[in-house]
Amino acid sequence: MTAATPLLAQRRLRPTRRPGAGAGGRGQLVGGLALLAALLLAWQLLPPALGTPTYVVPVLSDVLAALVDPAALPRYLEHGAATMTEVLLGLGIGVVLGLGLALALAQLPRVYAVVFPYVVAIESIPKVAVAPLFVIWFGFGLPSKVVVVVLLAFFPVLVNAIHGLRSVDRDQLDLFRVNGATPWQIRVRLMLPAALPQIFSGLELGVANAMIGAIVAEFVGAQKGLGVLILQAQGRMETPAVFALLIILSALGIALNVLVRTLRRVVISWEPRPGR
Amino acid sequence: MTAAGTAPEGTAPLVDLRGLGKVYPTRTGDVTALTGVDLQIADGEFVAVVGPSGCGKTTLLKILAGLEQHTAGHGTLHGTDLGRPSGDAGMVFQKATLLPWLDVLANVLLPVTLDHRATAADREKALGLLRMVGLEDFATKRPGELSGGMQQRVAICRALVHDPSLLLMDEPFGALDAMTRDALNVEVNRVWRETHKTAVLITHSIPEAVFLAERVVVMSPRPGRVVDEVAIPFGTVRTPDLMGTPEFGALSARIRRHFEVKAA
Ligand SMILES: Nc1ncnc2c1ncn2[C@@H]1O[C@H](COP(=O)(O)OP(=O)(O)OP(=O)(O)O)[C@@H](O)[C@H]1O
Numbered sequence A: 001m002t003a004a005t006p007l008l009a010q011r012r013l014r015p016t017r018r019p020g021a022g023a024g025g026r027g028q029l030v031g032g033l034a035l036l037a038a039l040l041l042a043w044q045l046l047p048p049a050l051g052t053p054t055y056v057v058p059v060l061s062d063v064l065a066a067l068v069d070p071a072a073l074p075r076y077l078e079h080g081a082a083t084m085t086e087v088l089l090g091l092g093i094g095v096v097l098g099l100g101l102a103l104a105l106a107q108l109p110r111v112y113a114v115v116f117p118y119v120v121a122i123e124s125i126p127k128v129a130v131a132p133l134f135v136i137w138f139g140f141g142l143p144s145k146v147v148v149v150v151l152l153a154f155f156p157v158l159v160n161a162i163h164g165l166r167s168v169d170r171d172q173l174d175l176f177r178v179n180g181a182t183p184w185q186i187r188v189r190l191m192l193p194a195a196l197p198q199i200f201s202g203l204e205l206g207v208a209n210a211m212i213g214a215i216v217a218e219f220v221g222a223q224k225g226l227g228v229l230i231l232q233a234q235g236r237m238e239t240p241a242v243f244a245l246l247i248i249l250s251a252l253g254i255a256l257n258v259l260v261r262t263l264r265r266v267v268i269s270w271e272p273r274p275g276r
Numbered sequence B: 001m002t003a004a005g006t007a008p009e010g011t012a013p014l015v016d017l018r019g020l021g022k023v024y025p026t027r028t029g030d031v032t033a034l035t036g037v038d039l040q041i042a043d044g045e046f047v048a049v050v051g052p053s054g055c056g057k058t059t060l061l062k063i064l065a066g067l068e069q070h071t072a073g074h075g076t077l078h079g080t081d082l083g084r085p086s087g088d089a090g091m092v093f094q095k096a097t098l099l100p101w102l103d104v105l106a107n108v109l110l111p112v113t114l115d116h117r118a119t120a121a122d123r124e125k126a127l128g129l130l131r132m133v134g135l136e137d138f139a140t141k142r143p144g145e146l147s148g149g150m151q152q153r154v155a156i157c158r159a160l161v162h163d164p165s166l167l168l169m170d171e172p173f174g175a176l177d178a179m180t181r182d183a184l185n186v187e188v189n190r191v192w193r194e195t196h197k198t199a200v201l202i203t204h205s206i207p208e209a210v211f212l213a214e215r216v217v218v219m220s221p222r223p224g225r226v227v228d229e230v231a232i233p234f235g236t237v238r239t240p241d242l243m244g245t246p247e248f249g250a251l252s253a254r255i256r257r258h259f260e261v262k263a264a
């Protein structure tokens, strides 16, 4: 359904939604919906027409049936809640740690010089590869998943926040210093607000990473979560259920992303709208 | 039209620089930005500083602001050694340098709120300054909603809100178009008259220096020294028609000659 449209449509539509540009915006909206309808129709009609077996690519109606199956709903809810618990918990911890460390490092240039190469080194290893290790260390339950999510969400937040905090405008800094600002005032009233756009960019990446981290960690070893359901459905060759779960995951990911973007628009109210 | 050696006799000057020098240590060796700068500025005086690019004008201003330390000679503001921000200077930068997350009024009040919670009197003061530059209706707007010239006027208000004795301006209108610039110069003249501030203006524009200042300080190429001081005897009220007078042209020419000699 709305899988890919909100993100694309937002980018495309907002700049044209200026006063007087309503007709063009509506035209694009209609075009977008028409394309979506065509794609969905193709999904429904093409696999049988090409003789594709249903366990390879199920038709749309089968997927939708699996998605709204009343018997499956409690499972979706229970396991979806488990996955989102991992994501939100890990995201929360990762963001707090990332922001905290960024603030500390931005204030301590010497420590930064020593620590940052390590940050870059760790950043460049594919962190999901350590998920099996975390299952050994922290077990099959919630903690090992949360740790993986923390690890994945932490780095983009840290790196973006540090860059934002360190790229403060020289004149703005002079302005604060000439007026006798304390280091604390410079941190809280200048560096932090000036870095907010970058911090939110890191947050957006962190959210996407957190979803990946949770699912991969569930694949590696878990009793609960949408990742587990996907593996189970795969084991029974229930491809429509796999697709239904993918749709649920996409919807959750998009919901989180929209949440962060909305938060950004509220918090950074002075920022020009995208499509500048 | 006479050369003014030092500030008026009698009371001690507000700014007193003697043999002031500044060396920046850099990776590729030391850079001498200023050397042997002697300059006195009286309380309430308007001084403009002109000089070739890179001669150390900004460095001089930052030393006056306490943002950079001089490495030779001696400098005092109000009889107190320079060296760190005194809180008694207001600074206007080449770009307005407003904080986009604060509204206009909060931007103007920044020097106050960095010191204490703004009182009703502070807010009145800030609004009064905004009224003086014709922006009282924009107090609740964000800087992003203002034109470049309006932003720079807000920056001037901000530099004056805490009532500093010294107003420091580093090419404040360099980024603006000529018409806006002329209008703002008239504005600066009025602000200076009404607030009785001591003002130091750095500019690349000789007409701007002559139009605004009571004394124009000419600096040499790097390492910067004071090579001439030109008194501008036009009184305190300056109007645009001044720029068409022969006296204005003669003073401008005298200052310009310093730069032409170098080019020849
Ligand atoms: N922080 C610094 N570190 C090293 N060298 C510096 C620094 N700031 C300025 N300089 C050097 O000192 C000299 C004077 O610089 P300054 O910015 O004071 O010149 P200026 O007269 O303001 O030039 P402009 O008219 O182009 O603004 C230049 O050669 C510059 O490269």
Ligand SMILES: [Mg+2]
Pocket (backbone or CB within 6 Å): B057, B058, B059, B170
């Ligand atoms: Mg300069």
